[in-house]
Amino acid sequence: MDTLVSVHVFAAVAETRSFTAAANRLGLSTAMTSKHIKHLEVKIGARLLNRTSRKVSLTEAGTIYLESVQSLIEGLEEAEARISQTSIKPSGRLKLSVPVWMATPQFAHLIRMFHDQCPEVVLELDLSARMVNLVEEGFDLAIRAATSFEPGLIGRKLGDVSFKLVAAPAFLEKHGRPQTLADLNGAPYLAYTQVARDGKVRLPTSTGTTEIAFRPVLLSGNESLLMFAACEGLGFSLMPAWLVDEQVHSGNLEHVLPDLARPVAPLYVVYPDRSYLPAKVRYFLDFLVKAVAAKQTFSPDTIGQA
The missing domain is CATH 1.10.10.10 (Winged helix-like DNA-binding domain superfamily/Winged helix DNA-binding domain)
Structure with missing residues (x-):
């Protein structure tokens, strides 16, 4: 041995x-x-x-x-x-933690593009709401919408994720379409447990920040479930645009107060601090950054153009 x-x-x-x-x-x-x-x-x-x-x-x-x-x-x-860095082709298993909302055709398209470039790398993806420990659990990278990271990690910004306040048209016909942010106070809300378990949401405005006190009717750490519940007319939800744009375009969901409720969050790829990165990690990092720069990421309109 x-x-x-x-x-x-x-x-x-x-x-x-x-x-x-x-x-x-x-x-x-x-x-x-x-x-x-x-x-x-x-x-x-x-x-x-x-x-x-x-x-x-x-x-x-x-x-x-x-x-x-x-x-x-x-x-x-x-x-x-x-x-x-100079002589070894990227290969082996690349273990990656990504948010649930990235389980979309857009991200699948990016995975296919990366595979075309690095066919000997096997991507192992964990899509969950939990904050994984990269070092202890053996993850190479994580993609997170966050502004701070644990000690020993490096964050490389990929861009900004836009969020949309959405609800089903039938729900809005029944309960009325809000005209101001204040109209949302007490409204039924599908809450992402990692951010707004209590239903309180802070939204940026032209004059600062406004806090909305929704009434939670469903709590979940799975954004896809919240989106489908919104389509069923259960209430309002604040969702990543990348996840709900297709539903908005198809008419299953409606973008509510688009001129007033347009929050964004920075999206980072996070990895353990090392002097030198393995080829598979370095190639994937460079690939993501180039994909964002080429606008092949976070926009359903770009799918199929690469």
Whole structure:
């Protein structure tokens, strides 16, 4: 058994505190991950990890060993990344966390474009409402509509995401079309739990910011569900334009107060701070930035033009 591989496996288990998480990160089975740790412990002659049914922790010997090999691992990774900058084609698995609302034809189009350029890279996409821990969970990148990031992460701005206040035409016919932002106070609202669980939404205006106190009737961390509920006439919802534009164009949803409610949020691609990025990460970063610059992103009107 390759001892150097076993050292990498040990470092991953120590970092994630989990055999399963380390195995997923490295593309190994849990059984093989365990064999690598046993191989290392036999070779060293000391127990490196405490294992229980609930958690994994370092022994005193494991802590000392990890400190000793950490610089070696980082040096090897940096050397590999430096070489990849000039001579290695991007390949392998690229694990990416993206918002639920990016599960659209536009993003699928971008994925196809990237695959055409880098066919040896396998994209593994996690679309969920939760804020993943990039380092502990083995993610290479995350796309987030946010203005601040955890320590140790770098954010590269891709652009701005426009949001639209929408509702079904039948709902507006029944409840009336608001004429001002104040008319929205107390109105039924489909709330994204990560932002407006209580139904309070702050909207930018020409004179500052106005807070609207909606009445939540549905809470969810899945923007797609909120959009479909809005189409069913359940209430108002503030959604990313990229997600709802098709429904607005088809008449299933109506853009409410378009001149008054037009908030935007910065969109960033986030990745762990490293001296050198692996080729697969660097290529994908450059691809996204170029796609945004060419207006092939965040606009349904551009699909099919590339």
